[in-house]
Amino acid sequence: MTGGAVRVEPARSADLAAIRGLLGAAELPTQHLEDGSARLFVARGAGATPGELLGCAGLERHGAAGLLRSLAVREGARGQGVGRALVERVVAEARAAGAAEVVLLTMGASPFFEALGFEPARREAVDPALLDSWEFRLHECVPAQLLRRQLAAGPDPSI
């Protein structure tokens, strides 16, 4: 599969079960997927039908920050640019919504995000509204690494 064969688009309600399956397989939290706090995106291969997903990602807004959450790529589809396409879509959406930074918590994927321009940061350095988010308050996320990508105003040169 090449990057061109991947389509990233807003999730439909028919995708929710598959999103939960992807997150469960990747041992990622599934809270607050359906209460409207997150905008969800899915990656599909050419010709896929609703529910047939290569990957998913979500964006929540907390203060001036976008929280990138729920990024998962199906095991058999990894290493082919799907994760990158999902992250860049979330970053583009956050920028379009006027966010100053995109922030995430990760247990094991820091090198992947650092390759995409994210940098480690301390929790005190990001928008304080994030500290009240469900993900930051989750017990399992206490040891997670925080990474952020600050968004300059204007068009993103990396897109």
Ligand SMILES: CC(C)(COP(=O)(O)OP(=O)(O)OC[C@H]1O[C@@H](n2cnc3c(N)ncnc32)[C@H](O)[C@@H]1OP(=O)(O)O)[C@@H](O)C(=O)NCCC(=O)NCCS
């Ligand atoms: C992390 C994850 C989303 C990456 O998805 P992917 O589709 O395999 O990533 P891509 O193919 O787009 O990779 C983009 C780049 O990052 C690199 N990369 C991918 N995973 C990596 C990792 N774990 N460590 C270091 N580099 C990594 C790729 O080699 C690629 O580099 P290149 O463009 O120079 O070749 C996927 O491995 C996954 O779903 N993991 C389990 C869930 C998870 O950890 N989610 C993040 C939680 S916040």
